[in-house]
Amino acid sequence: MATENRKTKQQAEVDSNDEVLQWVTFQLEEETYGINVMQVQEVLRYSEIAPVPGAPDYVLGIINLRGNVVTVIDTRLRFGLPENEITDNTRIVIIESDKQVIGILVDSVAEVVYLKKSEIDSAPNVGTEESARFIQGVSNRDGELLILVDLDKMLTDEEWDEISRLG
Amino acid sequence: MSRSNYQSEQAMTEYLDALLLEEEPAPVDFDDSPVRALLERAMPKIQTLKPEPVSEPEPALKTEPALTPEPERAPEPESVPDVPESVAEQDFTQTEVAKATETAVDADMQDDGATPPPTDAMMEYQENDFQALFFKVAGLTLAVPLKSLGGIHTLGKISPLFGKPHWFKGIMNERGNKLQAVDTARWVMPEKLTAEVEDGIKYEYMITLSDSPWGLLCEELVDSEPLQPDAIQWRNGPNQKRPWLAGVVRNRMCALLDVNELIKLLDKGLGHTQNGPHNESES
Numbered sequence: 189m190a191t192e193n194r195k196t197k198q199q200a201e202v203d204s205n206d207e208v209l210q211w212v213t214f215q216l217e218e219e220t221y222g223i224n225v226m227q228v229q230e231v232l233r234y235s236e237i238a239p240v241p242g243a244p245d246y247v248l249g250i251i252n253l254r255g256n257v258v259t260v261i262d263t264r265l266r267f268g269l270p271e272n273e274i275t276d277n278t279r280i281v282i283i284e285s286d287k288q289v290i291g292i293l294v295d296s297v298a299e300v301v302y303l304k305k306s307e308i309d310s311a312p313n314v315g316t317e318e319s320a321r322f323i324q325g326v327s328n329r330d331g332e333l334l335i336l337v338d339l340d341k342m343l344t345d346e347e348w349d350e351i352s353r354l355g
Numbered sequence: 356m357s358r359s360n361y362q363s364e365q366a367m368t369e370y371l372d373a374l375l376l377e378e379e380p381a382p383v384d385f386d387d388s389p390v391r392a393l394l395e396r397a398m399p400k401i402q403t404l405k406p407e408p409v410s411e412p413e414p415a416l417k418t419e420p421a422l423t424p425e426p427e428r429a430p431e432p433e434s435v436p437d438v439p440e441s442v443a444e445q446d447f448t449q450t451e452v453a454k455a456t457e458t459a460v461d462a463d464m465q466d467d468g469a470t471p472p473p474t475d476a477m478m479e480y481q482e483n484d485f486q487a488l489f490f491k492v493a494g495l496t497l498a499v500p501l502k503s504l505g506g507i508h509t510l511g512k513i514s515p516l517f518g519k520p521h522w523f524k525g526i527m528n529e530r531g532n533k534l535q536a537v538d539t540a541r542w543v544m545p546e547k548l549t550a551e552v553e554d555g556i557k558y559e560y561m562i563t564l565s566d567s568p569w570g571l572l573c574e575e576l577v578d579s580e581p582l583q584p585d586a587i588q589w590r591n592g593p594n595q596k597r598p599w600l601a602g603v604v605r606n607r608m609c610a611l612l613d614v615n616e617l618i619k620l621l622d623k624g625l626g627h628t629q630n631g632p633h634n635e636s637e638s
Contacts, residue, residue: 219514268518309533312523312526312568313624314624323518326516332512333514
């Protein structure tokens with residue numbers, strides 16, 4: 189009996205340590221990615237993005253968000269994916285990292301999912317490509333793989349500085 | 356006959372000549388239950404895939420001398436070039452294996468006897484009969500000991516991850532397990548892969564390696580066959596260039612994989628050669 193109680197207690201401790209996080213999921217090239225919901229400010233329908241002459245290639249341009257200039261990142265380019273046409277489902281996700289507010293262009297936004305920390309695995313540690321560092325982890329969701337992205341690492345410190353100068 | 360083919364045959368002939376001088380090994384007893392279990396798991400897939408097997412079905416693994424593989428165990432030197440038909444049609448397969456063979460032989464020749472022992476699993480295979488699974492990728496036949504297999508899976512959706520090496524195809528979700536798919540052709544012979552060859556590759560199965568999450572993609576499961584240690588030209592020394600190559604199955608002229616070494620390389624994100632240019636990441 190005492191052993192059972194101890195086990196139940198241990199299980200409860202494990203459960204309480206197993207934090208649940210919410211992730212906004214979006215799609216790019218038939219894959220589903222997730223970003224921490226706390227970083228998402230809003231999701232916009234696609235609107236004209238004004239190109240910025242001389243901007244780095246990963247910058248699509250800027251948009252006017254209620255009087256504020258927001259730089260939009262070419263997510264496909266960053267993720268090493270081919271270009272795609274803009275569709276009715278295309279969205280600009282406005283995110284707030286600890287550096288600043290930016291927009292990322294995605295094929296579509298799907299839903300908000302709840303994931304326990306224990307449901308998240310680290311990504312295979314192969315590859316030295318820069319872009320590999322912003323995969324925070326992977327998780328199984330309804331038989332599909334959800335790739336969790338660390339937005340703060342999507343750009344280097346120098347790139348964040350560069351973007352801040354564009355705004 | 357190409358020069359490399361000639362050289363490999365010459366090397367093989369010399370090797371076989373040397374083998375002929377050795378005493379016949381006595382049949383060995385071993386516990387084949389794990390092999391049987393794996394074989395039972397693998398065979399239904401193979402039988403489903405291959406209604407007309409390339410070779411006659413082998414009886415359950417025994418230790419009797421009668422089990423000696425069909426082709427001659429100690430063939431005449433001139434019979435060496437007589438590669439089985441299924442393999443003979445693959446020129447580039449032979450070339451690849453010939454190169455691998457040359458490398459193995461080179462390594463042996465460079466080896467002055469001060470070589471570390473082979474890995475534990477390989478040592479076991481070098482001492483006892485074992486069952487091997489043969490599979491094909493882009494016309495190349497590879498063999499892997501059944502005991503070192505984790506499983507065989509029908510290919511499902513593979514989710515690519517950015518920033519990974521070219522040979523890392525992505526992650527396949529298999530009953531909640533995240534299997535890491537290796538594009539075998541790109542890993543084993545990136546230098547042979549023309550755009551045309553690559554377009555023609557249709558992967559259908561994933562062969563997982565031991566208890567690791569790594570899985571080799573393959574186009575076709577050929578069959579499984581009991582092998583005797585002397586049916587293989589073993590890598591005797593440390594093959595610095597291709598540590599994943601355990602040896603060459605002589606009667607099929609195909610590479611036998613050293614699964615443990617292969618897993619080590621994959622874990623490190625390394626390509627098929629340790630001095631080649633193929634470890635680069637996706638750009």
